[in-house]
Amino acid sequence: MRNNSKPPTQQAAVFNVQKEQTLLPFLLQAVPKSRNAVKGILSRGQVSVNGVPTTQHDLSLSIGDKVEIMTNQAAKNDSExxxxxxxxxxxxxxxxxxxxxxxxxxxxxxxxxxxxxxxxxxxxxxxxxxxxxxxxxxxxxxxxxxxxxxxxxxxxxxxxxxxxxxxxxxxxxxxxxxxxxxxxxxxxxxxxxxxxxxxxxxxxxxxxxxxxxxxxxxxxxxxxxxxxxxxxxxxxxxxxxxxxxxxxxxxxxxxxxxxxxxxxxxxxxxxxxxxxxxxxxxxxxxxxxxxxxxxxxx
Incomplete structure (x- = not known):
């Protein structure tokens, strides 16, 4: 598990990684949205792993990592x-x-x-x-x-x-x-x-x-x-x-x-x-x- 983390924000959903996998498949399981919507969330920089923002869809996740998904205004606008x-x-x-x-x-x-x-x-x-x-x-x-x-x-x-x-x-x-x-x-x-x-x-x-x-x-x-x-x-x-x-x-x-x-x-x-x-x-x-x-x- 990486240790360069920061406390999650109040406007974020935080998920704990239970098994080793890459980021995009993890997000598709965690977020009840279409594949393209999830890709959009990732590409806009709304995803952080252990406090570090990332847009890398094939980033390797380890057991115990924390994935944070920002629910910011951009996400709100997109959903509308x-x-x-x-x-x-x-x-x-x-x-x-x-x-x-x-x-x-x-x-x-x-x-x-x-x-x-x-x-x-x-x-x-x-x-x-x-x-x-x-x-x-x-x-x-x-x-x-x-x-x-x-x-x-x-x-x-x-x-x-x-x-x-x-x-x-x-x-x-x-x-x-x-x-x-x-x-x-x-x-x-x-x-x-x-x-x-x-x-x-x-x-x-x-x-x-x-x-x-x-x-x-x-x-x-x-x-x-x-x-x-x-x-x-x-x-x-x-x-x-x-x-x-x-x-x-x-x-x-x-x-x-x-x-x-x-x-x-x-x-x-x-x-x-x-x-x-x-x-x-x-x-x-x-x-x-x-x-x-x-x-x-x-």
Whole structure:
């Protein structure tokens, strides 16, 4: 047991370690929150081991160690957010786990709750001059990892250097039908119509080149679960490409789906790996796909 401890604060929950293990599994057992919410608590520095603050998820714990979880205002604000949870936050960026059904930012109805409006209110609770800036979007019915900037300079840097800053964008999709090929690559050029529907062309028609790679995770007779990696980030890219190969995303009537067994779009942004715009360190954020995706594709 480490001995550099200090008395716990009054606004903290203290847990005694009963067996040797690493910190994240211990927190998942101790705290009645989702995996991503627990990761957010850890990344914001709300966790101390024997009085020493840590953000190290694989920190080794010994029997008799004391783990302290601060219940500070940041945690309170986080719990009050609607439709999202904070996975990571520092002075430059905020990474969230967005629920399906939440808009990234307002379109017509400026009063509608969005990820942008929720985060704007959240950061202003600390300082009214604080702001957030949207870096990229997820469709309303797509859930998962989404990145925001906390300054206009960081937003501009990330958008201007998107291909260098974003190392990987991974998705999981539940699609209709049994996909026969274990892996595949789809390359086409995408254009948007006046009715805001994106269509695909196999040759260069002046649209944006789009590349999607997929790997089959599991399949039933009716549905397949695919792991997808985007080499480009075009609007509706996955949805259009899945329709193109004859396996539209479940629940995506706009792009050819005829079923909706999970009562939502079967698309989840599972992974985002970035080079931090200030520290230049690599960060990977992972959001577990909904269990319904796995159940329907067994």
């Amino acid at each position: 957010l609607t439709g999202l949870s904070i996975m990571y936050e520092d002075d430059a960026i905020i990474v969230i786990d967005k629920e399906a059904g939440l808009l990234s930012m307002a379109a017509k109805d400026k009063k509608e709750v969005t990820a942008f409006s929720e985060l704007s209110s959240y950061v202003k609770k600390t300082n009214r001059s604080n702001r957030v800036f949207i870096v990229h979007r997820l469709d309303r019915e797509t859930s998962g990892v989404m990145l925001f900037a906390k300054t206009e300079e960081v937003k501009k840097f990330l958008q201007d250097n998107w291909e260098e800053s974003v190392q990987e964008r991974g998705y999981v999709a539940l699609v209709e039908g049994k996909v026969r090929n274990e892996t595949g690559e789809i390359i086409s050029w995408l254009k948007e119509t006046r009715t805001f529907k994106v269509y695909s062309n196999p040759t260069d028609n002046g649209g944006q080149k789009a590349i999607t790679r997929y790997k089959l995770l599991q399949a039933s007779a009716q549905f397949s679960l695919l792991e997808l990696r985007l080499e480009t980030g075009r609007k509706n890219q996955i949805r259009v490409h899945m329709e193109e190969i004859g396996h539209p995303v479940v629940g995506d009537k706009k792009y050819g789906a005829s079923t909706n067994p999970i009562k939502r779009l079967g698309l989840h942004a599972v992974k985002l790996t970035i080079i931090h715009p200030l520290t230049k360190e690599q960060h990977t954020f992972i959001s577990d796909p909904p269990t319904s995706f796995y159940k329907k594709s067994k």
